[in-house]
Amino acid sequence: MPDKRLKRVDLIFSDESVCRDVLADSLKKSNDDILKGILDSGLRGRGGAGFPTGLKWKFTSQEKEEEKYVVCNADEGEPGTFKDREILTKVPLKVFSGMAICAKVIGAKKGFVYLRGEYQFLRKELNKALDNFHALVKELGFDFEIKIRMGSGAYVCGEESALFESMEGKRGEPRNKPPYPTISGFRNKPTVINNVETLVYSFMICRIGAKKFQELGTADSRGSKVFSISGDTPIAGIYELELGMSLEDFVEEFGDGDTKAVQVGGASGLCVPRKKFKDTIIGFEGVPTGGSMMLFNSSRSMYNVLKNYVEFFEEESCGQCTPCRVGCQQLKLGIESVKKGDKPASYLKTLQKLAETMKVTAKCGLGQSVANSFSSIVDNFNEEMIY
Numbered sequence: 001m002p003d004k005r006l007k008r009v010d011l012i013f014s015d016e017s018v019c020r021d022v023l024a025d026s027l028k029k030s031n032d033d034i035l036k037g038i039l040d041s042g043l044r045g046r047g048g049a050g051f052p053t054g055l056k057w058k059f060t061s062q063e064k065e066e067e068k069y070v071v072c073n074a075d076e077g078e079p080g081t082f083k084d085r086e087i088l089t090k091v092p093l094k095v096f097s098g099m100a101i102c103a104k105v106i107g108a109k110k111g112f113v114y115l116r117g118e119y120q121f122l123r124k125e126l127n128k129a130l131d132n133f134h135a136l137v138k139e140l141g142f143d144f145e146i147k148i149r150m151g152s153g154a155y156v157c158g159e160e161s162a163l164f165e166s167m168e169g170k171r172g173e174p175r176n177k178p179p180y181p182t183i184s185g186f187r188n189k190p191t192v193i194n195n196v197e198t199l200v201y202s203f204m205i206c207r208i209g210a211k212k213f214q215e216l217g218t219a220d221s222r223g224s225k226v227f228s229i230s231g232d233t234p235i236a237g238i239y240e241l242e243l244g245m246s247l248e249d250f251v252e253e254f255g256d257g258d259t260k261a262v263q264v265g266g267a268s269g270l271c272v273p274r275k276k277f278k279d280t281i282i283g284f285e286g287v288p289t290g291g292s293m294m295l296f297n298s299s300r301s302m303y304n305v306l307k308n309y310v311e312f313f314e315e316e317s318c319g320q321c322t323p324c325r326v327g328c329q330q331l332k333l334g335i336e337s338v339k340k341g342d343k344p345a346s347y348l349k350t351l352q353k354l355a356e357t358m359k360v361t362a363k364c365g366l367g368q369s370v371a372n373s374f375s376s377i378v379d380n381f382n383e384e385m386i387y
Contacts (some may be wrong), residue, residue: 006249007242009216009224011204012087012094012197019093020136022207023100027142031061031105038202041210042222046197047073048265048290049365053202056192059182060106063190070099070111071186071193073163077116077155078266079312080292083226084196086238088115088122091200092129093136096146098199100137101206102192103144111146112186114163117153155316159364160185160193162318173320174364197226197291218244221283231263231295232256247272247280250293258297261380266292267309268369271302273380302381303339309373310335317366324367327358331374338385345386348378 026034039054060068072095076084088095099111115123130146137144154172156162161175164186185191194202201223205213217223221243230236233254241250251259263271264280264287272280272287280287296305314328334351337343355371362368378385 006245006253007216009240009242011208011224012200012226012240013090016091016093018207019097019203022203023097023136024140026101026206027104027140034101034105034206035061037205037210041205041213042217042219043198043201043205043213044222044284045194046201046225046290047195048078048268048288050284050288053194053198056182056194057102057105060190060192063183065190067187067189068106068108069186069189069191070102070106070108071163071167071191072099072111072113072199073158073160073193073195074113074115074119075151075158075163076119076196077158078268078290078292079309080230080263080266080294081228081290083228083238083291085116085119085122087196087200087226088119088126092126093133094200094203095196096130096133098194098201098203099146100133100142100144101203102194102199104142106190106192108192109143109145111144112167113146113148114157114167115148115150117151120150123148123150154318155312156318156364156366159366162364163193164191171318173318174366176363195290216242218281218283218285220285221288225282225289226291227289227293228291229254229293229295232259232297232300233295243283244285245282246278247282247287248277250282251277251295254293255295256297258299259295260298260300261296261302263292263294263296263305263373265289265372266294267312267373268365270372271305271376271380276380302377302384303335306374306377306385307332307335309377310370313366313370321361321363321367323358323361324363324370327354327362327367328370330354331370335385345382348382348385352378 043053044050157166157172162172166172181191224242226240260274310332317324319325355374359371
C-alpha cells in the first residue's frame with residue numbers, strides 16, 4: 001500500500017486569470033507536444049471509469065473525418081456529486097480553455113457543454129463566461145465555438161452515448177459499442193467527450209507541465225481529484241485532495257467520530273465498511289470514484305440506504321434492456337420481502353447472483369453498476385437487511 005497521507009491541493013480553483021496566457025501558449029505548441037504532455041502526465045478521466053485522457057485525444061486526432069467535436073459532459077447526475085457545479089460556477093473559463101486545447105489537438109471547430117437539466121440556473125452566467133471566452137479565442141485567432149445544450153434530468157444521459165442521443169434530439173438511450181465516440185460520437189462523427197473536471201486538469205497540465213502533475217498521487221492514480229463530501233460529516237463540502245490516500249485517513253479528516261461506512265462513488269459505487277477503511281485506497285488501484293463520498297454513522301440504517309439506491313436505479317433505468325429494467329424491480333421487491341420476513345435470509349444470495357448477472361448482461365453502465373452498491377452493502381451489512 002502506498003505511503004500516502006491525506007493532502008489538500010489547490011489546482012482546480014486557483015487563479016482563472018491565467019487562462020489567456022496558458023491558452024495563447026498552448027495554441028502556439030504543436031499538437032504532438034500537447035498530446036505528449038497529457039499522455040506523460042498519466043491523467044485519467046475523472047468521471048470514474050478512468051480511461052487515459054491522452055489516448056482518447058490521440059485516437060480522435062488520428063481519424064480522417066473533417067468534422068469533429070469536443071463535448072463536455074456536465075450532466076452531473078450521480079447522487080452525492082456536486083463538484084462540477086462548483087467548477088462551472090467558479091472557473092468556467094478553465095473548462096472552456098481545456099475544450100479549446102482539445103479542439104486544437106483533434107482538429108475540431110465546435111464544442112458543446114451538455115449541462116444537467118437541474119443546473120438551468122447556471123446557464124445565464126455560463127453564457128456570459130462563454131461570451132468572454134469567444135472574444136478571447138477570436139483575439140488569439142483560433143476558430144472554435146462552444147454552445148450549451150441542456151439535459152432533461154435523466155441520469156442515464158450521463159452515459160456518453162445516451163448523452164449523444166439526447167443532444168441529437170432523440171430519447172436518451174445508450175448505443176451499442178463499438179463503435180466508440182473517438183470514431184463515431186455526436187452526429188456519428190469523431191468526438192472527444194470528457195467531464196468537467198478532466199478538462200480543467202488537461203488545462204492545468206498545459207500550465208504546470210506533466211512532471212509537476214505526476215508529483216501528485218501514485219503511479220496508478222496520478223494527480224489530485226475534487227471530492228463532493230456529504231452525509232454524517234461536520235465539514236461537508238467540496239475539497240481537492242491528492243489521490244492515493246487511504247480511506248482511514250479520509251475518515252479521520254472528514255468523519256464525525258462514528259463513521260461506520262463510506263459510499264465511494266455515489267449510488268453506482270462501492271460501500272466500504274469501517275473494518276476495511278485502513279486497507280482501502282482511494283484511486284484506480286483501489287476504489288476509484290467519480291467524486292461522491294457519502295459518510296454514514298451508526299445511526300443510519302444501511303437497509304434504508306440500499307433501498308434508496310435501488311429505487312433510484314429502478315426510476316432512472318431507461319428500460320431499453322431487460323437485465324436492468326426487470327433486474328432493478330426484482331432487487332427492490334426482493335430486499336423488501338426479506339425485510340418483511342416473506343423470504344428467508346438466504347434469498348439475499350439469490351438477489352446478489354441477480355445483481356452480478358446484471359453486471360455482465362446490462363447494456364450500459366447504469367445496469368452494470370447496480371451490483372456495486374447492492375453487493376457491497378449486502379455483504380458488509382447483512383444483518384441490517386434482515387432485522
